[in-house]
Amino acid sequence: MKIQLAEKYGFCFGVKRAIKIAEENTNSSTYGPLIHNSKEIERLNLDFNVSLTEDLNDFHTGDKAVIRTHGIPKNELAKLHEESVNVIDATCPYVTKPQQICDEMSESGYDIVIFGDEKHPEIRGVKSYAQNGAYVVTDVSELEGIKLGEKIAIVAQTTRKAEDYLKIADYLIPRHKEVRVFNTICNATFENQDAARKLSREADIMIVIGGKNSSNTKQLFSIAAENCHDSYHIECEEDINPKWFESKNFCGISAGASTPDWIIQKVIDTIEEIS
Amino acid sequence: MKIQLAEKYGFCFGVKRAIKIAEENTNSSTYGPLIHNSKEIERLNLDFNVSLTEDLNDFHTGDKAVIRTHGIPKNELAKLHEESVNVIDATCPYVTKPQQICDEMSESGYDIVIFGDEKHPEIRGVKSYAQNGAYVVTDVSELEGIKLGEKIAIVAQTTRKAEDYLKIADYLIPRHKEVRVFNTICNATFENQDAARKLSREADIMIVIGGKNSSNTKQLFSIAAENCHDSYHIECEEDINPKWFESKNFCGISAGASTPDWIIQKVIDTIEEIS
Numbered sequence: 001m002k003i004q005l006a007e008k009y010g011f012c013f014g015v016k017r018a019i020k021i022a023e024e025n026t027n028s029s030t031y032g033p034l035i036h037n038s039k040e041i042e043r044l045n046l047d048f049n050v051s052l053t054e055d056l057n058d059f060h061t062g063d064k065a066v067i068r069t070h071g072i073p074k075n076e077l078a079k080l081h082e083e084s085v086n087v088i089d090a091t092c093p094y095v096t097k098p099q100q101i102c103d104e105m106s107e108s109g110y111d112i113v114i115f116g117d118e119k120h121p122e123i124r125g126v127k128s129y130a131q132n133g134a135y136v137v138t139d140v141s142e143l144e145g146i147k148l149g150e151k152i153a154i155v156a157q158t159t160r161k162a163e164d165y166l167k168i169a170d171y172l173i174p175r176h177k178e179v180r181v182f183n184t185i186c187n188a189t190f191e192n193q194d195a196a197r198k199l200s201r202e203a204d205i206m207i208v209i210g211g212k213n214s215s216n217t218k219q220l221f222s223i224a225a226e227n228c229h230d231s232y233h234i235e236c237e238e239d240i241n242p243k244w245f246e247s248k249n250f251c252g253i254s255a256g257a258s259t260p261d262w263i264i265q266k267v268i269d270t271i272e273e274i275s
Numbered sequence: 276m277k278i279q280l281a282e283k284y285g286f287c288f289g290v291k292r293a294i295k296i297a298e299e300n301t302n303s304s305t306y307g308p309l310i311h312n313s314k315e316i317e318r319l320n321l322d323f324n325v326s327l328t329e330d331l332n333d334f335h336t337g338d339k340a341v342i343r344t345h346g347i348p349k350n351e352l353a354k355l356h357e358e359s360v361n362v363i364d365a366t367c368p369y370v371t372k373p374q375q376i377c378d379e380m381s382e383s384g385y386d387i388v389i390f391g392d393e394k395h396p397e398i399r400g401v402k403s404y405a406q407n408g409a410y411v412v413t414d415v416s417e418l419e420g421i422k423l424g425e426k427i428a429i430v431a432q433t434t435r436k437a438e439d440y441l442k443i444a445d446y447l448i449p450r451h452k453e454v455r456v457f458n459t460i461c462n463a464t465f466e467n468q469d470a471a472r473k474l475s476r477e478a479d480i481m482i483v484i485g486g487k488n489s490s491n492t493k494q495l496f497s498i499a500a501e502n503c504h505d506s507y508h509i510e511c512e513e514d515i516n517p518k519w520f521e522s523k524n525f526c527g528i529s530a531g532a533s534t535p536d537w538i539i540q541k542v543i544d545t546i547e548e549i550s
Contacts, residue, residue, distance in 0.1 A: 162449040169456070173444060174437040179456045181448050 001275035002250045003268060004203070006195035010264060012188035012257035014092025018069040019260075021090040022050045028064035029053040031080070032121060034090060035069050035258035036214035039236055043260075059085045069258075071095045071125035095122055098155040098184040102129035105153035110180060113137065113148070115168045116157025120215055123157055140171045150177040158186040159216035159257075161193070188257055189216050196220045196254040200227035203252030205244060208233045209267055210256025217256030224254060236263050237270040245274050276550035277525045278543060279478070281470035285539060287463035287532035289367025293344040294535075296365040297325045303339035303363060304328040306355070307396060310344050310533035311489035314511055318535075334360045344533075346370045346400035370397055373430040373459040377404035380428035385455060388412065388423070390443045391432025395490055398432055415446045425452040433461040434491035434532075436468070463532055464491050471495045471529040475502035478527030480519060483508045484542055485531025492531030499529065511538050512545040520549050 011019075015035050022034055022044050029051045033041055044050040050066065056076055059065050061084040067077070071091040080087050091099075102112055112134035116123040127134050135146055152172050156165045162185055172179045200206045206224040210217025212235060224231040232244060245251065251271055255264050286294075290310050297309055297319050304326045308316055319325040325341065331351055334340050336359040342352070346366040355362050366374075377387055387409035391398040402409050410421055427447050431440045437460055447454045475481045481499040485492025487510060499506040507519060520526065526546055530539050 166445045166448060169444060169448060170441045173441060173456050173458055174460075175458075177458055179458070181444070181454045181456060183448055183452055183454070185449075 001245065001248060001271070003271055004199065004250070004252055005264075006192070006199045006252065006254040008191040008195040009253070010192075010255040010257065010259050010261060012186065014069050014094055014186075015258050018090035018092065019044070021088060022066055023048050025064055025066060025088050026050065028066050028088065029059070030066040030068055031056065031059065031072060031076075032068045032070075034066060036211035036217075036256075037258040037260065037263075038211065039263055040258070040260045056080070059083060062086060064088060067091050068121065069095065070120070070122040071099060072121070073125050073128035075128065092158070094158050094184070094186045095125065098126045098158075098182065099129040101153065101155050101182050101184070102126055102134060103131070105180065106131040110151045110153040111135075111148045113143070113152060113154045113168065113172065114157070115154065115160055115165050117215065120157065126155065137168065140167045143168070143171055148172075148176065151180070152176050152178070153180040153182065155182045155184045157215065158184060159189050159219060160185055161219065162190070189219070192216070192220060192254065192257065193223055196223050197227060199252040199254065200224040200231065203228055203250045204230065205248045205250070206231040206252045206254070207240075207267060207271070208254050208256070209235070209264055210259045211235060214256045214258055217259070220254050220256060224252070228252070234267070237266040240267070240270050240274070242274045245271065251275075276520065276523060276546070278546055279474065279525070279527055280539075281467070281474045281527065281529040283466040283470040284528070285467075285530040285532065285534050285536060287461065289344050289369055289461075290533050293365035293367065294319070296363060297341055298323050300339055300341060300363050301325065303341050304334070305341040305343055305365075306331065306334065306347060306351075307343045307345075309341060309365060311486035311492075311531075312533040312535065312538075313486065314538055315533070315535045331355070334358060337361060339363060342366050343396065344370065345395070345397040346374060347396070348400050348403035350403065367433070369433050369459070369461045370400065373401045373433075373457065374404040376428065376430050376457050376459070377401055377409060378406065380455065381406040385426045385428040386410075386423045388418070388427060388429045388443065388447065389432070390429065390435055390440050392490065395432065401430065412443065415442045418443070418446055423447075423451065426455075427451050427453070428455040428457065430457045430459045432490070433459060434464050434494060435460055436494065437465070464494070467491070467495060467529065467532065468498055472498050472502065474527040474529065475499040475506065478503055478525045479505065480523045480525070481506040481527045481529070482515075482542060482546070483529050483531070484510070484539055485534045486510060489531045489533055492534070495529050495531060499527070503527070509542070512541040515542070515545050515549070517549045520546065526550075
């Protein structure tokens with residue numbers, strides 16, 4: 001069977017940068033998972049003694065706390081500094097950007113709308129920088145009935161689809177005097193998505209590798225499934241079911257921005273053994 | 276035959292205001308037509324001695340120059356002031372707004388895109404306030420190949436359709452870091468358009484009254500014609516052809532923002548005589 005990787009897949013700039021920071025800071029602890037990939041987090045723990053701490057209160061004076069790629073809420077960052085914890089910021093610069101925008105725009109009197117998942121750590125962090133709060137929506141219908149001022153600023157979760165973001169903008173523009181649209185969607189996400197779309201149109205089975213809680217991997221899977229009926233979202237080679245590959249000729253592979261190459265290689269090896 | 280006026284039609288706030296200003300300034304001259312309605316301009320000349328001057332150089336020290344609702348280019352306004360002409364500004368406040376936005380946004384380093392007709396007096400005026408120039412487009416295709424910076428500000432001609440403006444915004448948003456969308460489309464235009472749309476779905480003949488060079492009247496006519504095959508754009512009752520009304524039962528009437536009530540009444544009287 002032909003096995004082909006998408007032209008663009010896997011680790012983005014922010015994830016590569018965060019892992020490098022973690023590897024350079026042995027004997028530290030990340031506050032929450034550094035990236036949405038449990039296998040890579042295990043590796044960092046085993047090879048670099050970078051552990052995972054879920055509770056903010058477990059950090060004490062002098063501890064080394066690595067801030068995850070998704071960022072953390074403003075008040076939690078302040079608390080770490082207050083406790084004289086040694087803060088090492090691995091927040092993706094593309095996430096720091098919407099945090100800053102929320103800060104500046106609320107300072108300038110704009111009402112803020114965030115297009116993203118309220119429960120996602122990135123958005124919990126970004127929202128915390130809106131000084132007077134922000135409306136977080138995943139669909140335009142959620143804007144109905146919300147009273148907003150004349151001047152609106154909107155930002156998007158880095159891993160969202162641009163066409164969905166435009167629907168939010170298009171709803172707000174005719175209803176307000178000014179809508180300031182910040183394109184905070186990450187190019188790497190676009191590129192992985194475009195490549196997955198292209199490949200899934202040719203393949204008769206698509207394997208999308210990434211954490212089950214990884215937003216961008218879920219988006220990739222959704223794009224693959226639109227074009228290729230037999231698409232599967234797996235975290236690692238152990239999730240593979242050999243039956244999927246029966247009577248298939250062309251397997252396309254894509255992977256989320258937090259999926260390391262060593263996991264992708266194991267998946268390829270396993271598929272090659274099956275077919 | 277049933278004759279019905281649209282729920283909203285005719286004079287907008289800016290036109291009413293400009294005519295009041297002209298009537299209060301007898302023995303003055305407008306620089307270019309005050310509004311796009313030659314009959315109303317004739318009336319102002321006959322009843323208030325407000326004449327029409329087409330050439331800027333014809334204004335001299337002490338003359339009273341009324342600035343038209345559409346505004347004039349920045350350098351021409353400066354020249355009038357330099358010549359110590361007594362300038363009376365009847366620019367619609369909804370047109371002054373995009374002029375100010377172009378000024379402020381170019382000052383703040385934004386590239387400016389104007390959605391409108393480059394040849395229309397309003398847009399010639401608005402564009403002149405963009406300190407480093409602006410791109411004026413009527414269709415998204417005109418943006419292809421244009422090199423713009425990371426930060427874009429967009430304004431629209433007051434009489435444009437919102438859905439067309441969104442196409443410009445939607446093209447720019449994914450391609451730039453920030454798109455600041457100013458909703459400079461006038462509500463009165465919206466309201467007249469909505470009412471014309473509604474009425475034209477019921478009527479079997481639609482009469483749209485307004486200057487042939489009036490942008491907003493042309494939009495009203497285009498909306499009427501979409502829904503009612505027998506739609507006619509006329510300037511006054513003299514343009515009416517009685518044959519249009521043969522075997523018609525329901526005549527809808529709308530009028531552009533620069534069409535005075537006295538012209539509308541003459542049209543209604545004429546149709547009543549015919550039918």
